[in-house]
Amino acid sequence: MSRRNVLRGAALGAGAVTLPSLLTACGGGPGGDGKTVTLGSNASDPVPRKAFAEAFTAYEKQSKEGRKVKVNTVDHNTFQENINRYLQGKPDDVFMWFAGYRMQFFAKKGLLYDISDLWADFKGFSPALKDQSTGEDGKQYLTPYYYYPWAVFHRKSLFQERGYQAPKTLDEYVALAKRMQKDKLVPIAFCDKDGWPAMGTFDYINMRTNGYEFHKNLMAGKEAWNGKQVKEVFDTWRRLLPYCQQGANGRTWQEAATSLQKREAGMAVFGLPHPGAQFPDDEEQDLDFFPFPVINPEHGQDAVEAPIDGYLLAKKSKNLKNEKTLESAKDLLTWLATGRAEDIYLQHDPNNIAVSDEADISAYTPLQKKAVELVSNAKQISQFLDRDTRPDFSSTVMIPAIQKFISNPNDVDGLVNDIERQKKTIFASD
Template sequence: MSRRSLLRGAAVGAGAVALPALLTACGSGPGGDGKTITLGSNSSDPVPKKAFADAFAAYEAQSDGRKVKVNTVDHNTFQENINRYLQGKPDDVFMWFAGNRMQFFAEKGLLHDISDNWQGYKGFSAALKAQSTGADGKQYLTPYYYYPWAVFHRKSLFADRGYQAPRTLDEYVALAERMKKDKLDPIAFCDKDGWPAMGTFDYIDMRTNGYEFHKSLMAGEVAWTDKRVREVFDTWRRLLPYCQPGANGRTWQEAANSLQKKEAGMAVLGLPHPGAQFPKGEQGDIDFFPFPEINPEHGQDAVEAPIDGFLLAKKSKNLKNDKSLESAKDLLKWLATGKAEDIYLKSDPNNVAVSDQADISAYSPLQKKAVELVSGAKQISQFLDRDTRPDFSSTVMIPAIQKFISDPDDVDGLVNDIERQKKTIFAAD
């Protein structure tokens, strides 16, 4: 399959959140030594942490004496404190996300322009470049990988029980009802971290109302009191009886583990999440199907496929030194190569490379299926907390969704509260 077709024509957005004193940069002081690149990492889980260590070690081996000093912070802590981090004493390079999440900080003047790097980048589609571009037309992100969200399950469980992947919502509910009778939790469900359930909201919204509505809603252009939003929550309420109870106290790792242990039948997650929790010998048992159709008008056209990458922090003291800035940009140039992605994916086969130059011959069947899912999509979204303003997603939508999960019956009160807060936040600029 051509990598050039991947993400083609994707009309994606993205969002962010706020990083504190505990995310202190590990730089060597004002100006740095010109050879040491400090890097803020949110990859705290063992599998991606090792994969990035391998990639950075490979960079050091081929560089002219440059070193990468990694500052790894718990993923959720990193996300929740990103704003303070970037305005404080950030590392030179940091891991972050495409679209709105990047654009928001670019507009605040917190990111270094890397348009000169992009002039030499090869293997990235126009859609990827668009997702790496700020409102000012300059590039700020070096994309590294993406991963689709879907409904994951175990092949062996489906084979043993005779389950069939559903295409429509009614078939999905019927399958969940059957799993319930089979003494399974039909849908592994979690939201302790505040973001996992957003994937379910996005899919119900895009399947019900379409991608363009999703974009408008995330941009603050549509009222949350709109009947179409109420319909999303009403549909979700129909699914909640089939979801694991106590989701607000469960992490995504615990939800993925229940899938691995065959305690739950399905889970709406991103590609890396079950992959990171399944032992190596069971990786081949992971499978997925696209989130089911709700409104035939929109079918299964849209796919959530967040893009992660690397950026330069404008307020890094080291980057005031021309040699340090040159070193940081050199690291990004190397990370933009297919070879760099190949090294990472060898240790973490739970993502998909964004570069045309990456070697996809070694992809697992699951990775190949992920490529097919995304390249066949008519629209690609980034994720609720990446497709809207960071302050809105973190201060309004996280508590709103958690409140809905614990008390799904007051939809009117919920959407009225979201809309009231949205008006205040979106009017702030």
């Protein structure tokens, strides 16, 4: 029976609790029962949700102490938009979140448990993964679980039928887009109703134009948004917009990915899981990608956007005041850090890549193997705009700014001046 078809048959939000429910979800009252760990999940899409369920079930089966995981699932976007309130309210014991700056931000606020003691025994994680799991204080707070690179996705069969070649430079990318238009295709599937998908395009144009170090400093508030470097990013993006699917601010990422699957669009800038989740089993092997093209030869294709997802312990969880519950939560993270735990997850969700060197990659699909190669050859790895910067800056400034640009790309000066003004206010609040 087709795994994807079964999963797709379930309603996307079926069984997902609302955020208020999650905010009050503390199993067993203050302290819990010592063996049940509550886990806040943002995996509301069917494929990852099922895969996580399989992994947690496997954990429970191997637990000699009879430990259990109570999962509270929330719509992905709702979870992200309310994470700050969630962590300062009544969070679950363990929750899914992101590596890098987004983790460091909450660690600095004292909302995460230090798990450096667990990291002392973790095996199979590279120094880069440890660095992305480390706070500004040098302590570790995240147990990484998987990553997924962003690239330009397309259908192999469509490229073969039309004689298209993967472009290496921006000029070749534009030339291919023009050719697709003549062939009655939408060159680039495009969406931003969810507020984050278009950030991937911004990041790649920025890193290809100005380099990874500039990207990192810009995200940290150390570079001016109204300088010539950022203006050049938006000017380049404006050059690409005529080849992008119109009405992006009203289109979800699922709808954009489906247009790629239906051969209505020729290309799409996405993370590995996004188009894969919309392709049926018998078409998965037709999905392919190429790295975002070169803009400035000085920076080439050195940087790859490859967000890392993982698990953290919420400091304000009432349950974790119980030493037995804290021990159970740490036991869960220790198991999730193993290659075996990642293998179980990836058997049910082939749209991500294991972070542990101990994971079994022999069963990887050709697309997964290509993704591993892409990241392995990268000189720098970014985490994504809404993960590399402050969450308040990302949500209150950059989401509306990018959506405004998509609707009206002709006032770049006004746009970047407005971003810079708000950036100064927000980053001065520390």
